Amino acid sequence: MLMHVINVGHDVLKANDKLAARNKKLLDKNGVLAINFMGAIGSGKTTIIEKTVENLGSKYRLAVIAGDVVADMDAGRIAKLGVTTIPVNTGRECHLDAKLVEKALKSIDLKNVDILLMENVGNLICPADYKLGEHLRVVVVSVTEGDDIVLKHPMIFKHTDIAIIHKKDLAEAVFASAEKMEDDAKHLNPDIPVLKTSIHDAESMDKWFSTISSMADQLKQENKD
Amino acid sequence: MHEYSLACEIMDNVISVAEENTAKGVNSITLGVGRLTHVNPDQIMFCLETLKEDNIAKGAEIIINEIYPEMQCECGFCEDAKKLCFVDDEIIDDIRTFLDVQCPQCGQTMHASGGHELVIESIDIEQ
Ligand SMILES: Nc1nc2c(ncn2[C@@H]2O[C@H](COP(=O)(O)OP(=O)(O)O)[C@@H](O)[C@H]2O)c(=O)[nH]1
Ligand SMILES: [Mg+2]
Ligand SMILES: [Zn+2]
Ligand SMILES: [Zn+2]
Ligand SMILES: [Zn+2]
Numbered sequence: 176m177l178m179h180v181i182n183v184g185h186d187v188l189k190a191n192d193k194l195a196a197r198n199k200k201l202l203d204k205n206g207v208l209a210i211n212f213m214g215a216i217g218s219g220k221t222t223i224i225e226k227t228v229e230n231l232g233s234k235y236r237l238a239v240i241a242g243d244v245v246a247d248m249d250a251g252r253i254a255k256l257g258v259t260t261i262p263v264n265t266g267r268e269c270h271l272d273a274k275l276v277e278k279a280l281k282s283i284d285l286k287n288v289d290i291l292l293m294e295n296v297g298n299l300i301c302p303a304d305y306k307l308g309e310h311l312r313v314v315v316v317s318v319t320e321g322d323d324i325v326l327k328h329p330m331i332f333k334h335t336d337i338a339i340i341h342k343k344d345l346a347e348a349v350f351a352s353a354e355k356m357e358d359d360a361k362h363l364n365p366d367i368p369v370l371k372t373s374i375h376d377a378e379s380m381d382k383w384f385s386t387i388s389s390m391a392d393q394l395k396q397e398n399k400d
Numbered sequence: 401m402h403e404y405s406l407a408c409e410i411m412d413n414v415i416s417v418a419e420e421n422t423a424k425g426v427n428s429i430t431l432g433v434g435r436l437t438h439v440n441p442d443q444i445m446f447c448l449e450t451l452k453e454d455n456i457a458k459g460a461e462i463i464i465n466e467i468y469p470e471m472q473c474e475c476g477f478c479e480d481a482k483k484l485c486f487v488d489d490e491i492i493d494d495i496r497t498f499l500d501v502q503c504p505q506c507g508q509t510m511h512a513s514g515g516h517e518l519v520i521e522s523i524d525i526e527q
Contacts, residue, residue, distance in 0.1 A: 177527040178427065183417055186519040187409050188437065269402045301402050301438045304516070329499055330436065363499070 191305055194273035198280060198308025205285035206398045208391045209293065211271075211307050213331060214315035215324075216297030219341040221249045222374060223315060223383070224292050228256045230384045235289040235391055240279045242271040243297050259283060270302040271295050277308075290391050299324075303331040311390065317342040322351035325359035332363045337370065339383065344373040403440055406518060407447030411457065414523055418456050423525035426452075426460040430522045434467045435481070436495060436515035441466065460523075469515030473503035481512060 202209050212220045220243065228237055238259040241250035250262035261279045263271065271293065283291070293309065295302045299316070314335045316324055319342055325332055332338060338360040343353045357369045368386065372379040410431065418426055429448070433441050441464045448462050468482040484501065485492050498512040 178524060179421070179423075179527055180522050180524045181417060181421060182522045183413070183520040185413050185417075186517050187406055187413075188434075188439075188516065188518045190409075268405075304437050304439070326496075329496055330438070333499075 188304060191273050194277060195306035195308045198273055198277055199310070201280060202285065202291065202308060202310070203398070205288070206395055207285055207288050207291050208311070208387075208394045209291040209307070209309045210311045210313055210387070211293050211295055211302075211309035212313050212315055213295045213299070213302045213335070214297065214339075215299055215317070215320055216243070218297070218315045218317040218320065219339075219374075220294050220297070220315050221252055223339065223341065223372075224253060224294055225256060226374060226380055227292060227384065227387065228253065228258050230380070231290065231388060232256065232258065234388065236287055238283050238288045238291050240271075240276065240283075240291065240293040242268070242275070243294050249294060259288075264296060269296055269298055269300075270305050271307055272305045273307055289395070290387065299328040299331050303328075303334055310394065311336050313337045313339060315339045315341050316356065318346040318351040318353050318356065319349050321349075322353075322355045323359075325356050325363070329363050332360050335364065335367060337368050337386070338364070340369065340371045342373055343371045343379070344375045403443035404447050406439065407444055407451055410444075410518075410520055411448065411451045411455070413520055414457055415455055417520075417523060418525055421525055421527065423456060423527055425526045426457040427524040427526060428461040428463055429457065429520070430463040430465065430524075432465045432467045432517055432519045432521050434469070434515040434517040435485070436469055436498065436512060437518055438495075439518050465521065467515055467517050467519075469498055469512035471498070471501055471510040472513050473506065473508055473510045475503060475506040475508065477503050477505040477510075481515070 239253050241262045242264045243249050250260045254260040263275050263279045312335045340353045340356045346353050353371045360369050471481045472478040501510045
C-alpha cells in the first residue's frame with residue numbers, strides 16, 4: 176500500500192471570486208452597473224430598491240435579482256413596479272454567491288439593462304465573504320438595529336463601497352444616533368461615502384439616487400471610450 | 401448555515417482529486433481556514449465528518465489549520481497576526497482583533513493582509 180500526500184491548494188472562496196470576476200466581465204461587456212445590497216432582514220433593502228426603481232426607472236433600464244430569504248415575496252413587491260425581477264433564493268441560502276448570480280444573469284437580457292440591483296440575503300455576516308461580480312457593494316443598516324450594530328459587524332463595513340444608515344426618522348424613538356453609526360463606519364472604512372437616509376426625507380433619498388446615476392453614467396462613458 | 405454547502409464543495413473536490421490519483425482510500429484531509437472569513441471551523445469539521453461517511457474519504461482524519469493574516473504597516477513593518485490572538489494564557493477569538501492594531505514601530509494603524517482563505521491544502525491518499 177502506497178501512501179501519498181497530494182498538495183491540492185484549491186481555495187473554495189477564491190473559486191467564488193473567480194466566478195464573480197467572470198460575471199463582472201459579462202456585465203461590463205454589456206455596460207451594466209451591478210449593485211450588491213447587503214444588510215439585515217428588515218433594514219430596508221427592498222424598500223430602497225423599490226424607491227430606486229420608481230425614481231430612476233424612467234431614465235435607466237433596470238433589472239433586479241431578489242435574493243432575500245423567501246425571494247418570491249420581495250420579487251413580487253418589485254415586479255409590481257414593472258421591472259424584470261429574478262428571484263433566486265428559496266429560503267435555503269444564507270448569502271448570494273457568484274454561482275447563483277451567474278445562473279440568474281442567464282435569464283436577464285443584459286444588453287438592454289443599465290443598472291442591475293441585487294438584494295442579498297438578510298444577514299450582515301457571510302455575504303461579506305462572497306463577491307458576486309458587482310461594481311458596487313452597499314450595506315444598508317437601519318438605526319433600529321441599535322447604534323452599535325456597525326462596530327459589531329466590522330468586516331462587512333470594511334469591504335463595502337457605500338454605507339447607508341437607513342430609517343433615520345426612527346433614530347430618536349429607538350435611542351440611536353445615526354451620527355455615531357456614521358462615525359463608526361467612517362472609522363472602519365475612511366474612504367467610503369456614508370449616506371443617512373429615510374423614505375420620509377426626500378432630499379436624503381435624492382443623494383442616493385444621484386450617487387447611483389452618476390456611477391451609471393460614468394460606466395457608460397467608460398464603455399464608449 | 402452555509403458551512404454545509406462549503407463542506408459539500410470541499411468534499412466534491414477531495415473525491416475528484418482522489419479519483420484522479422487512483423486512490424483506494426483517503427487517510428487525511430488538511431484544510432486551511434482564514435481567520436478573517438466568517439467560516440466556522442467547528443461547523444466545517446462537523447459537516448465533513450458527516451459527509452465523508454459514504455464515499456472514498458470514509459475514515460479520513462480531518463485536520464483544520466487556522467490561517468492568520470499578516471499585519472502590515474506603511475512604514476514597512478510587518479508581523480504575523482497570530483500573536484494578537486494569544487495574550488497571556490488567553491485565546492482571543494474575535495475578528496475585531498485584527499482591526500485598529502497600532503504599529504509598534506511608528507504608531508500608525510496596520511492593515512491585515514490575507515486570512516480570507518478556505519483552502520484544501522492537501523490530502524493524504526492510499527494508492
Ligand atoms: N420608518 C421607516 N420605515 C422604513 C424605512 N424604509 C423602510 N421602512 C420599513 O421597514 C420595513 C422593512 O423594509 P424592507 O425594505 O422590507 O427591508 P429588507 O428586509 O431589508 O428588504 C418595512 O415595513 C418598510 O416599510 C424608512 O426610511 N423609515
Ligand atoms: Mg427584502
Ligand atoms: Zn452564508
Ligand atoms: Zn452562514
Ligand atoms: Zn509602522
